[in-house]
Amino acid sequence: MNADPSVQLRLLDVQALDVKLDQLAHRRATVPEAVTAQELAAEHKEISDAVGAVETELADLGREQRKADADVEQVRSRRDRDEKRLQAGQVGSPRDLENLQREIESLTKRQSDLEDAELEVMERVEESGKRQQELQARQAEIAGKLSVAEQARDASYAQIDTEISASHTERALTAEGIGADLLGLYEKRRAQFGGVGAAALRNRRCEGCRMEINASDLQKFAGSPPELVLRCEECGRILVRTAQSGLPGA
Structure with missing residues (x-):
């Protein structure tokens, strides 16, 4: 699946708001x-x-x-x-x-x-x-x-x-502007993984599962086009590249 890098970054904003909504729902329930x-x-x-x-x-x-x-x-x-x-x-x-x-x-x-x-x-x-x-x-x-x-x-x-x-x-x-396919994949992953369907790649680590990405996967990510939607090989969440991803050659 492909999506503009700016759209992928916006998905992280959606994720942050979904986390906030989950927290508000928990606050209301308690x-x-x-x-x-x-x-x-x-x-x-x-x-x-x-x-x-x-x-x-x-x-x-x-x-x-x-x-x-x-x-x-x-x-x-x-x-x-x-x-x-x-x-x-x-x-x-x-x-x-x-x-x-x-x-x-x-x-x-x-x-x-x-x-x-x-x-x-x-x-x-x-x-x-x-x-x-x-x-x-x-x-x-x-x-x-x-x-x-x-x-x-x-x-x-x-x-x-x-x-x-x-x-x-x-x-x-x-x-708005996030494609239905990407948003659908995000919602599916979010339902599977405790409310977190997309995570940032920072310092060679998935912020969803907190696992460090292995060297071979990092090389593969670095060689892929920016539009390609990545997935964490450890947890399966959507992995969004950031300026602090730490990819080789970046």
Whole structure:
């Protein structure tokens, strides 16, 4: 393949811009603010899930407390009626009186047990309420930090995207006039060799693989016409001659 030496040198400029674009893409993918925002978002979700679990727990405890209150009130009302009957002397026979007194004793104990259970539920409601408040406070704190991190992330993205856009424009202008065949070969080599498809020949060394060119290849390169597109025998990349190539007789 042949190409004007000036066009081959321009290919190195395209390569430099492609390296810059790769670096910008890497910077965008590893923006520290984005990592921070991602970590905060995960923590916020975890806390939000915990808040949701506590809210469900409080709803269940609310139903349990209402039932406990109703049970206590039912037993208390029944015991109050029995005590009123007892105090009003509405029980005729000694046996009925004894049965009523036993029932009152049983209801008193039942009421005490139910009130203990009711108190236990109330304590659990209080504990869950405190935990809910703590989680909600933490949730609000993380939400604030997340908002700041997202703003910083978006600012970094905007700056990098501006650089990417400018570099793409410059790359397109620089690539104008480079033949489709040479540019296609460059793109193919670039895909094969980690983003570097063309390298300069400087001081008898390929700057793509950093290997020194052997003497026979140097002689062959020196004897070839300037328009001939060279390839590094070591790595296969396009090798572009420069003023510092170090070719014999240059």
